Amino acid sequence: MIIVVDQTNVFSFISPIRDVIAGTIMAATSIPQLVAYAQGVGYASYRGLATAGPPLFAWGLATGSPFMSCGVTSITALMAKADLDGESYAAEHGEEAYVHLVAAYSMWVGLCSAILGVVGFGKLAGMVPSNVRKGFKVRF
Numbered sequence: 036m037i038i039v040v041d042q043t044n045v046f047s048f049i050s051p052i053r054d055v056i057a058g059t060i061m062a063a064t065s066i067p068q069l070v071a072y073a074q075g076v077g078y079a080s081y082r083g084l085a086t087a088g089p090p091l092f093a094w095g096l097a098t099g100s101p102f103m104s105c106g107v108t109s110i111t112a113l114m115a116k117a118d119l120d121g122e123s124y125a126a127e128h129g130e131e132a133y134v135h136l137v138a139a140y141s142m143w144v145g146l147c148s149a150i151l152g153v154v155g156f157g158k159l160a161g162m163v164p165s166n167v168r169k170g171f172k173v174r175f
Contacts, residue, residue, distance in 0.1 A: 058095055065091060076112040076137055077121030078130055086138075111144050 066084065073083025115121070115137050125133040151157075160168075 061095070062092075072109060072112045075109070076115050077125060078134055078137070082134060111141055114144070115140050 065088075069083035069087045070080040071083070072087065073080050119133075119136055119140060121133060121137075124136065
């Protein structure tokens with residue numbers, strides 16, 4: 036049995052079988068998303084699975100959180116393609132060089148996000164109107 040905190044902050048016991056089923060469903064629904072992110076950023080589809088799949092797997096093993104947000108991944112992919120001019124850079128320098136450039140770009144975005152979190156930038160979420168926050172809680 037694994038102890039986790041649910042949405043009401045009450046400890047409950049969850050069967051490992053349920054965890055495996057939930058993880059399998061999450062993995063199955065993530066595959067098309069990871070492929071789309073790779074295509075969105077401008078490189079081969081398999082690279083989405085190779086770069087985002089292992090971190091998601093590690094996250095699932097390392098945390099007990101029932102929540103996962105991959106919005107940052109999609110925004111980073113769109114920003115990378117727009118900011119780095121993906122097609123022309125890949126055509127000029129090759130796909131492998133473009134992959135390294137996107138990886139460095141993503142690391143900087145992650146570092147900046149971590150710094151913003153440490154300095155308390157997340158407090159801005161408290162300024163979001165309550166009706167909007169309720170919509171996120173009930174998954175609209």
